[in-house]
Amino acid sequence: MSYGKKRSGIEQYGKVAAESEVAYASPHRLVQMLMEGALDKIATAKGCIERKDLEGKSRHITWAMSIVNGLRSSLDMESGGEIAANLDDLYTYISRRLVDASVQNDPQPLAESIDLLLEIKGAWDAMPEDVRQMRGSKLSADQAAT
Template sequence: MNVNPYLKMQVETASPVEHVILLYEKVILLLKEAIEAIEEGDVQAKVDAIVKADRIIRVLNNSLDMEKGGEIAENLRKLYDFILDSLVIANGKNDKRLLNDLIGILTTLKEGWEGIKNRV
C-alpha cells in the first residue's frame, strides 16, 4: 500500500485536536463516496465506505474521556451514537438525504474543532 508522504507527515506531526479534525474530514469524504456509490448503483463501494466511516466514528466515540469531558463528552457520545445508528439506516435504505444530513453534522463538528485548534 502506497502512502502519500505528505499525508503521512501531516498525521505524524498532528496535535490531538488536529487528529480529530483529520478523522472528521475522512468520515465526510467516505460519506460522500457512499452517496456517489448509491448514485452509481455500486453496492459494494457504498458498504465499504459506510463501514469505514462507522469504524472511525467508533474510534472517536471510544476516545471520549467521560470523566474529564463532562457534559461535552456526554453530548458527543450521544451524537456519535446517533451517527452510528443513522449509518445503519442509511446503508439499509440507500438514504442519500440522511447521509447528507450526517455530512452537515460532521462538518459543523469539524468546524468547532478547527475553532478550538485556532485558539490553542
C-alpha cells in the same frame, strides 16, 4: 503507463503524505483529520448509492463508521462532562444513520450525517489556538469549551 498505474501512484503518494502528517500532528489536528476522513468516506458512500455501486457503498460506510467510532472512543467522558456526553450521543446517532443509509440504500441519512459532522468540525476548527496547543493524548471537552 496505464491509468491504473497512475492512479496507484497517486494513491501511494496520498497514503505516504497522510502517514507523514499523522506522525507530526497534534492531538487536535488528529481529531480534525479523523473528521475530514469521515466526511470524505460518507460523501463517497453517498455517491456510490447514487451510482448504484453497492460494494463501494458498503466499503465506505463501514470505513466511515469505523472513523466515527474512533472519534467516539477518544472522548474523555470523565473530565469532558456534558459536552463529551453530547458528542457521544451525536456520534452514536450518526452511526445509526450510517446503518440506516446502508440498509435502505438511501443517501438522505448520509447527507444528514455530513451536516452533523460539519457542525461538530466547525466548532472543533474554531477552538482557540491556546487550547489547541494543550499537551496530552486526550483533550477534555470541558477544557476545549473554555
